[in-house]
Amino acid sequence: MKRKVTLKQxxxxxxxxxxxxxxxxxxxxxxxxxxxxxxQAFAKFYNYKPNNIALSLKNRKTKTxxxxxxxxxxxxxxxVIRGIEIIAxxxxxxxxxxxxxxxxxxxxxxxxxLANGSIDGFILSISKETLLHQDYHHFKETISQGIxxxxxxxxxxxxxxxxxxxxxxxxxxxAVKKLISTGCKNIALITTxxxxxxxxxxxxxxLQALEESKIHPKASLILKLDDSLALEEHLDxxxxxxxxxxxxxxxxxxxxxxxxxYAVTAMKVARKLNLNIPEDIQVIGFTDGVxxxxxxxxxxxxxxxxxxxxxxxxxxxxxxxxxxxxEDDIEEVDFERDMNFKTVxxxxxxxxxxSTK
Amino acid sequence: MKRKVTLKQxxxxxxxxxxxxxxxxxxxxxxxxxxxxxxQAFAKFYNYKPNNIALSLKNRKTKTxxxxxxxxxxxxxxxVIRGIEIIAxxxxxxxxxxxxxxxxxxxxxxxxxLANGSIDGFILSISKETLLHQDYHHFKETISQGIxxxxxxxxxxxxxxxxxxxxxxxxxxxAVKKLISTGCKNIALITTxxxxxxxxxxxxxxLQALEESKIHPKASLILKLDDSLALEEHLDxxxxxxxxxxxxxxxxxxxxxxxxxYAVTAMKVARKLNLNIPEDIQVIGFTDGVxxxxxxxxxxxxxxxxxxxxxxxxxxxxxxxxxxxxEDDIEEVDFERDMNFKTVxxxxxxxxxxSTK
DNA sequence: TGTTAACACGCAAACGTTTTCGTTGAGAAT
DNA sequence: ATTCTCAACGAAAACGTTTGCGTGTTAACA
Numbered sequence: 156m157k158r159k160v161t162l163k164q165x166x167x168x169x170x171x172x173x174x175x176x177x178x179x180x181x182x183x184x185x186x187x188x189x190x191x192x193x194x195q196a197f198a199k200f201y202n203y204k205p206n207n208i209a210l211s212l213k214n215r216k217t218k219t220x221x222x223x224x225x226x227x228x229x230x231x232x233x234x235v236i237r238g239i240e241i242i243a244x245x246x247x248x249x250x251x252x253x254x255x256x257x258x259x260x261x262x263x264x265x266x267x268x269l270a271n272g273s274i275d276g277f278i279l280s281i282s283k284e285t286l287l288h289q290d291y292h293h294f295k296e297t298i299s300q301g302i303x304x305x306x307x308x309x310x311x312x313x314x315x316x317x318x319x320x321x322x323x324x325x326x327x328x329x330a331v332k333k334l335i336s337t338g339c340k341n342i343a344l345i346t347t348x349x350x351x352x353x354x355x356x357x358x359x360x361x362l363q364a365l366e367e368s369k370i371h372p373k374a375s376l377i378l379k380l381d382d383s384l385a386l387e388e389h390l391d392x393x394x395x396x397x398x399x400x401x402x403x404x405x406x407x408x409x410x411x412x413x414x415x416x417y418a419v420t421a422m423k424v425a426r427k428l429n430l431n432i433p434e435d436i437q438v439i440g441f442t443d444g445v446x447x448x449x450x451x452x453x454x455x456x457x458x459x460x461x462x463x464x465x466x467x468x469x470x471x472x473x474x475x476x477x478x479x480x481x482e483d484d485i486e487e488v489d490f491e492r493d494m495n496f497k498t499v500x501x502x503x504x505x506x507x508x509x510s511t512k
Numbered sequence: 513m514k515r516k517v518t519l520k521q522x523x524x525x526x527x528x529x530x531x532x533x534x535x536x537x538x539x540x541x542x543x544x545x546x547x548x549x550x551x552q553a554f555a556k557f558y559n560y561k562p563n564n565i566a567l568s569l570k571n572r573k574t575k576t577x578x579x580x581x582x583x584x585x586x587x588x589x590x591x592v593i594r595g596i597e598i599i600a601x602x603x604x605x606x607x608x609x610x611x612x613x614x615x616x617x618x619x620x621x622x623x624x625x626l627a628n629g630s631i632d633g634f635i636l637s638i639s640k641e642t643l644l645h646q647d648y649h650h651f652k653e654t655i656s657q658g659i660x661x662x663x664x665x666x667x668x669x670x671x672x673x674x675x676x677x678x679x680x681x682x683x684x685x686x687a688v689k690k691l692i693s694t695g696c697k698n699i700a701l702i703t704t705x706x707x708x709x710x711x712x713x714x715x716x717x718x719l720q721a722l723e724e725s726k727i728h729p730k731a732s733l734i735l736k737l738d739d740s741l742a743l744e745e746h747l748d749x750x751x752x753x754x755x756x757x758x759x760x761x762x763x764x765x766x767x768x769x770x771x772x773x774y775a776v777t778a779m780k781v782a783r784k785l786n787l788n789i790p791e792d793i794q795v796i797g798f799t800d801g802v803x804x805x806x807x808x809x810x811x812x813x814x815x816x817x818x819x820x821x822x823x824x825x826x827x828x829x830x831x832x833x834x835x836x837x838x839e840d841d842i843e844e845v846d847f848e849r850d851m852n853f854k855t856v857x858x859x860x861x862x863x864x865x866x867s868t869k
Numbered sequence: 870t871g872t873t874a875a876c877a878c879g880c881a882a883a884c885g886t887t888t889t890c891g892t893t894g895a896g897a898a899t
Numbered sequence: 900a901t902t903c904t905c906a907a908c909g910a911a912a913a914c915g916t917t918t919g920c921g922t923g924t925t926a927a928c929a
Contacts, residue, residue: 209885272563566915
């Protein structure tokens with residue numbers, strides 16, 4: 156087992172000083188041609204690579220970004236990660252991942268863990284529990300320590316950071332408009348509780364589309380489901396809830412669901428009730444995952460472009476990190492800095508498949 | 513922006529030495545009661561947390577493990593990550609993720625990048641390209657540098673490391689036996705090219721099950737697909753290939769597919785050809801993902817227990833890392849060490865749903 | 870009173886880098 | 900002969916920790 160070779164060892168072996176080795180390897184012209192060649196050859200032979208940790212300590216930056224998400228077995232989130240990773244790698248960064256599992260305390264723990272020097276900045280999506288408690292002190296503290304954050308998808312307004320969000324509102328408006336334009340008169344909505352910001356926005360979009368078409372929304376056409384029902388374990392409960400909902404609203408001819416699972420389950424129920432899709436009832440779901448593509452019939456969805464979100468978030472974060480670098484040199488302009496936080500909106504796209512006319 | 517406070521700053525502020533602060537915070541009894549209280553109070557007030565990078569440098573271990581996988585937008589892999597993350601967190605480790613995107617060079621680059629001090633050990637699944645080239649020098653080099661590796665799912669034999677594998681062979685045997693026992697006479701197989709070890713094993717299992725039942729395998733009943741067809745982009749091509757396959761083999765009454773996508777697509781084709789599932793043809797797929805659960809009819813699958821795989825892999829790696837710690841102290845027994853690499857086999861489970869009788 | 874032990878703390882090395890600021894020697898300029 | 904100027908290199912600090920060892924003070928002991 157040959158341990159990694161260090162500058163010190165090379166220096167000793169070649170009977171020069173550490174600084175000479177360091178300079179020779181960085182092609183400094185302060186070092187004589189001959190010595191430089193010798194050192195470089197030796198280093199190459201022993202496959203010298205500078206130790207990242209030592210570099211991190213010296214430069215006070217790790218070149219890694221921390222990703223903090225609620226769940227990883229999830230099409231949308233993993234797509235975002237892929238986007239982040241691509242850009243991060245391109246720009247010389249690594250990614251380290253923390254999972255909150257939708258829990259507030261795990262989010263805090265993970266954050267503190269990584270904030271102690273392990274990462275240069277965060278890209279995160281807030282856990283449901285945090286959103287429910289509305290306790291954002293950990294974000295604020297992290298930021299006040301000089302660690303920038305970029306939030307995506309699930310964001311809150313009162314935090315000073317860059318954000319990348321999906322245009323949930325307009326996406327929903329368009330989806331529902333599509334249903335209206337294809338003749339739906341009684342459009343139902345299956346959504347989540349309001350504290351999840353995206354659920355709220357999608358609900359608002361639904362209402363807006365109805366209003367624009369002078370359709371009066373009916374409370375009975377809106378089904379708000381507890382989030383735990385989204386868990387794969389409670390599939391049967393979810394199914395029954397939706398079935399009950401259908402029974403209570405016999406005239407439903409259009410359905411908009413705020414996620415894929417709700418939509419697909421609703422289709423299953425519709426079929427059970429002998430409703431034909433899209434003839435009797437049209438369905439549109441939010442999030443374009445693998446389910447939508449392979450459902451029967453394939454599901455018309457609103458794509459969120461998760462990868463693009465990740466890429467944008469990564470760019471925003473790294474831009475800010477490298478901007479901070481320059482500011483460190485100049486050492487001024489502290490006042491105007493909080494002004495220019497951006498919020499990038501990623502447009503959604505309606506992907507039409509067989510569940511709509 | 514208040515930067516994180518360091519030992520040095522505390523020492524200066526309280527007019528003691530750095531060592532005193534360090535010891536006071538670790539509750540050393542070498543420090544007087546009064547001083548200790550004072551320092552601890554001060555540290556708590558300023559929310560002192562030791563800098564991970566500095567600790568890593570000093571201890572020569574980072575308490576992070578590197579995960580290297582071909583793809584993250586993938587149910588199985590993300591499940592494994594979840595398993596790893598859970599155990600890692602429990603045992604005080606972080607995880608850093610690298611994506612090879614099934615490319616050899618990206619795998620090598622990522623590996624070298626992380627091996628330079630960023631991580632203590634790897635958990636990885638080999639990329640297809642690497643498997644194809646059969647070039648494993650980067651694994652060997654990493655290991656020879658004293659960085660342990662745990663491979664999962666896609667493994668190769670001639671590398672000295674712990675492994676966690678799925679019982680692909682027996683899983684397949686059982687699946688095909690199930691088909692036989694429910695009356696299938698002409699069982700087809702849809703698989704991948706042989707260089708992906710798991711595909712090969714699953715094919716062997718299929719053959720074994722046939723043989724045990726004295727059924728002669730027919731080459732015409734085996735469809736080997738190029739891997740690129742697994743990509744979501746080529747769905748239509750995949751569909752046509754399978755349709756052609758069905759046309760050529762009219763008597764197929766059972767089908768075993770080595771992944772979910774093949775199975776679901778085959779069901780789609782079967783339906784198109786007016787075959788009823790499971791009456792006319794039964795289908796079983798490998799990998800229990802979200803598709804299987806929501807397909808119509810729901811798909812009988814072989815579950816790989818991805819999370820369990822991740823958990824096991826994490827335990828194996830961390831056990832070895834902490835065992836290495838002790839050996840560093842003792843400084844001996846270098847010879848017997850390569851003997852005790854474990855290969856843990858995670859049993860599969862046949863999850864029966866509606867695509868089989 | 871002199872010796873000693875316990876106590877409470879500081880110094881400095883070490884982890885592996887980069888970089889600033891010397892220092893040395895030789896040849897050129899005065 | 901003396902000063903100056905480079906070229907070529909080394910020493911040491913710094914990043915933030917931990918820890919072995921040294922040291923000064925005090926109190927207890929003979």
